[in-house]
Amino acid sequence: MTFSRNLRFVCRIVSVLAFVSLLGPRIAFAAEDAPARCQGADMLTEMQSKAPDIYKQVMAESDALPNTQAMLWKIEKTGVPSSYLFGTMHLSDPRVATLSPTVKADIAQSKSVALEVADLSDTAVAAAMAKMASLIVYTNGESLKKALTDQEYKDVQQTVAKAGMPGELAATMKPWLVSMLLATSDCERKQLAAGKTVLDLQVAAEAQKHGIAITGLETIEDQLSALASVPNDQQIAMLKVGLKYLDRADDMTETLVQMYVKRQIGAAMPFQLALAAQSGISPSVFDGFKKSLLVDRNARMRDAALPLLDKGDAFIAVGALHLPGPTGLVALLRQSGYTVTPVE
Template sequence: MRLRSRFAVAIMAVAAALSAADANATDKSKDSDKEAPAAAAQTCRGNDMLAETEARNPQAYAAIMAAAASAKNADAILWKIEKEGRPTSYLFGTVHLTDDRVTSLSPAVKDAIKASKTVALEVSDISETATSTVIAKSAPLVMFTDGRRLDGLLSTSEYDVVKSIIGRSGMPVDLAALFKPWIVTMILSTSDCERAKVQSGARVLDMKIAEIGKSEGKDVIGLETISTQIEALASVPEKQQLDMLRSSLRFADRTDDMMETLVQLYLKRKISAALPFQIALAKEAGIGDEAFAGFQQKLIFERNAKMAAVAEPLLDKGGVFVAVGALHLPGDLGLVELIRNAGYTVTPVE
């Protein structure tokens, strides 16, 4: 599900640099503090597509929700982590969005941050500048370097949609043919409205948590790096990248609706329905669920194991507030279960 708005914005910053438009981007970043209040006032609301599915296809909706209900530890986004002799730690699931319904933290989450000594995010610096710098240095993972082109891998009609999206985003249309499929999917994952908010200074939830931690004198660290995240995204088999892109293209005009659906799932503590819903949409586009196998393996399961390994020494000391994407929490291979299997008592808070 669409969780990577910061990647989409950063990609556009890199493209701007490649097209010699970085001076304007720099001027915009200097003015971000002045523009932030306007960004905060802007809303990016759409329609809940899962509610639409319930109304038009009850059978598909029932299958989505059954898959979601079968996932362990899917009914909370804030968890308490305890072990005898250690200060209490917490695990919090986020979505990487600026929506004020998401970024307005509950008293329980605020208290958990305040009670902790360390704040551990997926990465410690998720700013556009940091992400753009890494993407710019990762050309073989981001762009074709073997003579192939994206327009040779998609149909004419599919590539026409890509060009339209790229052009509307303010990037040179000719650059689209050089991007690998996962990059275009990241761009498609963020609506024009959300992208404008981020570019004008609005903070996604993870960044807001980092700012709160720093303002309260906490150590703010990362469980992984931007480089390893990009490597994971790029490691999904190319055919699956293409199929996921084709699925996204089918709903390219509904990005605000996609993001609204994600927000609703998050607020209702039904985040485990996000991937089954995405798979159901792909089926409507004629794409089988095998297209998401690499995404699940590389972006969720393998990263869960690595993040749990890095978090374990922190949890052993206690007093750490771990905040990662909510999709990393549920399931047999989710962080809640991995931490529990490491000998900790993990209980839901909200």
């Protein structure tokens, strides 16, 4: 298979990685195959009963993290109209992907709405991926197969095949890309293909309904660069953690949904690190991920949001993991002179 054809296949499936880029479904699943919502077990509750000491540590770290108690925050500064910051979850589950009356009202009264990425059209996605092909697939003769055991590589091939591509393409894919495929269950892909939308896109639709301009705090290129900037050895180690839980994608999704609904999103990273430790992999392999995908992006999105906030009447919607912690957007906006208070 030629490199250009490989890239076309990858372009076809990267767009289902709702956890990262919200690029929308392009893999054909029959709509009737999609259940009302995906079913899974809450692995955090499971951890509480089966590994109580680990659970206590996860929750202690979560409780110590500031700014986890709300998903909607009011942003204020003297002399400037109020704005809002909204933490989303890039999933189609109706318990998450439903705008509350308060959120709808706040969007309606806004003069600008900002998402992580504004232009998610097929044309924009294809252009970005063609421009940055070396960040997505190996172009120098390297192979993912060399970094995995035979069983791990077989599991990767099966995952790639389920996503609608030839299994042999797995050898050319960067580890971060495969990890994103693992994070998206078959059920979630079917939900998207059946027409269900993630919460961020509902924010966009609500803004469009009111004729409000939508801007992006990042570009698709920014997000691809952030993913690819995680050191390769850490990408591989994170992939190995994901492969350990290959058959629990729906459970992982349910766990995230419960964290979001219960306002326990601060447990997400400690929980992931605990899973790594239980898999015999050092939690330090997530250091690059945290820096590139959270710390650095938070600062970039803060910088992009400030001009909108300085004008006021802005509604900022980004993934919920970008809000809490000392380097989260709530803290960064306070450091920038704004009063940020929880709403719901």
